[in-house]
Amino acid sequence: MSHHxxxxxxxxxxxxxxxxxxxxxxxLIGHGESVGLLGANGAGKSTLLLLLLGVLFPQEGGIYVADVKLTPKTAADIRPHLGMVFQNADEQLFMNTVYDDVAFGPRNMKLSPDEVERRVTEALDLLGIARLRDRPPYRLSGGEKRAAAIAGVLAMQPDVLVMDEPTSGLDPRARRKTMEQLKQFAHTKLIASHDIAMVRAVCSRALILCEGRLAADGPTAELLDDEELMGRCGLL
Ligand SMILES: Nc1ncnc2c1ncn2[C@@H]1O[C@H](COP(=O)(O)OP(=O)(O)O)[C@@H](O)[C@H]1O
Ligand SMILES: [Mg+2]
Known part of the structure; x- marks a missing residue:
């Protein structure tokens, strides 16, 4: 079954x-798509992500992952296939070292110690933070914390990467590095943000939320160049 x-x-x-x-x-988001979820503050981006992850459940309508409806019953099976990077990396990092943090998910999945080691090393290398492996997460910079949080999610090899404001609070260099990393992932991605330039660079498709409604869904470049739409949705 593909969960993409x-x-x-x-x-x-x-x-x-x-x-x-x-x-x-x-x-509908298909395999390998890179989708930006844009909207002003309060537009509903984080709520929509929490619905997709089965943290909240809708009063009407439904979410289907690989045609299976997300319910309190199916959520436990579906959730591991969706890797969520939260807006605040501090909420995601809680072990004593970066290594243990990235290893937390794979260990929980009851993988062999060799497989855990392999996945953690690979994720740290991919994010360019191998040198931080023995550092305590609370001593890292904002960009390093974000990279560690993304590594922790990738180490679980989810089918879909879901991110809430991955560039918020980062300085220009950390933001640029995060963008480069996001561009490299072949994963299906859904990235909520009001960082329009990042979405333009990373996502080929955009969903635009405006006061809880989907105002537009289409090619990123086309939608972002539509000044009337962007202005109406509080993104200009
Ligand atoms: N726990 C909550 N209780 C009540 N209203 C909330 C809660 N969380 C968010 N909201 C409201 O829901 C709307 C959408 O919020 P949110 O999904 O956080 O938007 P975004 O992530 O796009 O900034 C906003 O009006 C916000 O004030
Ligand atoms: Mg939000």
Whole structure:
């Protein structure tokens, strides 16, 4: 079964205080696509990612991963196939060394020690942070923390990489390095951000959220050059 296909159909989600965060959102993301999820603050990007991960469940509509509907029952099986990099890397790093942090997921998957070692080494190399392996995560810079968090997710070899604001809070150099790394991944990717230049560089397709609704879905370059659309969605 390929878990690369993710479909949202008629999704609606309101928080318990009545805030309607997601309104009738639908899309289909196929294998190997690199998709940017753009929207102003409060547009619903993070809520949509939490719905995709089965952390929240919609009041209406549904999410289908490889044609299996995401429910509280199926979420445990589906979640390992979706690797989530949270907006705040500090929330993701909690072990004593970078190595142990990146190894946490693979160890939890009950892989052999050799396989864990192989995956961690590969992920650290890919992100260019092999030299940080014995450092405590809390002593790293923002960009290094982000790289360690991404390495930890990649070491689990998810089918789809889901990221919330991967470049927020990074200095220009760390942002550029993160962008280079994101461009290298052949993974299916869904990247929520209001960093328009990053989405332009990394994603061939964009979904634009505007007050919880999907305002546009299409080729990145085309949508981002549409000034009327970008202005209407608070992205200019
Ligand atoms: N826990 C929550 N309770 C109530 N409303 C929330 C909660 N989290 C987010 N919201 C609201 O839902 C809407 C979408 O928020 P969010 O998904 O965080 O947007 P984004 O990630 O695009 O900035 C906003 O109006 C926000 O205030
Ligand atoms: Mg957000």
């Amino acid at each position: 296909k993710i479909e949202a159909k008629g999704l609606c989600y309101a928080y318990s205080d009545g805030t309607e965060a997601i309104r009738e959102v639908g899309f």
